[in-house]
Amino acid sequence: MNAYKELTLQGLWTNNPALVQLLGLCPLLAVTSTVTNALGLGLATLLVLVGSNVTVSLVRDWVPKEIRIPVFVMVIATFVTVMQLLMNAYVYGLYQSLGIFIPLIVTNCAIIGRAEAYASKNPWQKSAFDGLMMGLGFTLVLVLLGAIREIIGNGTLFDGADLLLGAWASELRIELVQFDYPLLLAILPPGAFIVMGFIIAGKNWFDQRQAERAKTPEKQVTRARVTAQ
């Protein structure tokens, strides 16, 4: 069970694909203008990642080392196509608002990175769990980034959630602040870079503080005084 705990920690925090490996930044920065978009793309990536990790892990003994990368890419592309068709069928509004970034999941380095670094060397159960945790870590960062940008740039949360979750979800929309003039920059690409930078800085600051706390104070050696003052 310890291995799974380690995988969870790796995926969600210490080796988070978005915050630490900085992989898949293109969709991360491009679609996170709202929570809904971020969640949609995050879930799509998560499912592709789990699927590709399991498949790569299952075929790892039959794939010659020399051509493993093309094979992995084919596997990932297959899952992305499946995902794209499913989204086209069931969440058409979100499919339209994500646009080109759904097929671009193929090029998300986080996915091929996990296939190469983990799934091609480990049994399928562990690979599936690794894909789940890495995908979850990616999704959480996406949602956090989307939430911050949506609040600053639009004053709302879960705007257009019905595109992803069905008609009932339009109730989810929260109007936090009513801006007469929203800070457009937060919605635009530069805002994504700036907010992402602050999130990474926040994580590093937190880690550093934890490390300082964990440091055990060195044993104080007091000199025994043998002579009187």
Place this chain on the structure above:
Amino acid sequence: MTFKIAASPHAHQRRTTTQVMRWVYLAVIPGILVHSYFFGLGIFLQLLLALLTAWICEAAVMRVRGRSVASAWQDHTAIVTAVLLAISIPSLAPWWIIVIGTAFAILVVKHVYGGVGQNLFNPAMAGYVLLLVSFPVQMTSWPIPQQLAQLQLSLADTWQLISSGYSQAGYSLEQLRSGIDGVTMATPLDSLRTDLSHQLTTAEALQKPIFGSFAGVGWGYLNLAFLLGGLVLIYQRIISWHIPAGVLLGLTVPATLLWLFNPDQSISPWLHLMSGATMLGAFFIATDPVTAATSNKGRFIFGLIIGALVMVIRTWGGYPDAVAFAVLLANMAVPVIDKYSQPLAYGHGGRT
């Protein structure tokens, strides 16, 4: 007795950052006075708001970083940032515009990168671009020169307008921006740009009262005032002549060529030089010692890039004026410029 051995130069005038910065903001005073003569008292309120915000943000961020607040206040760099930003924005813009811009400039552009001397981008211009991209309406609502305005504004009126959006008599900024004939006026560059896109020729577009006799009412004298301040800075050796010369050349040469070939649809080099933020940009903004190139050759190239970009963006870009974008783009190019313009140390390499 000790012999102190120091590296050359042995005779020099020692100038602290504070003194350099003080010269910079003293040299913009003529510009500020001309600005207030033509565009009203708004600029003084904007300066006040900008300075207050800059000081508070500087103190807060130095406290968080565990450094001395007094040292940050004493080097006066925040004052220069605040003053340049306050001059750049429309002087009757709502109060939160300047507060957001200054806070972003100080907190994010300056201190996130490590504070004084560490920032990659010119803080005032990065703040300006943030505002221009986020609040295009407020950032393009320039007041019209008082000489052309229907209504004159008192200081109390100006304060009301900046704090609430309406003057004491209940006029909105949009109403106050209309001239005697009731037509809202844009800045000279903005007006010219719009008219050119409406298939007017330059000569026809220049018939509007906003242009007056000399590069736009107010704007020409404003640029002359900044030119004067800039020359004082060069005379005092606060800035070297390479950057302003580069900017002005980089702007004038392509603009003249375009104008000679196509005088009906281009902005004349004279208007390029004497309108918009050209002189402010060339002498005060591009010459920021932190974000500009460092060698003399590099500075000249840096200036040329800014000038050419200003001309390109004004002519074909999406915005009527371009100094802020040009400066930020050139800031990005500085590491490359520095790499290729590094002067050879005597005796190392070079031609044999």
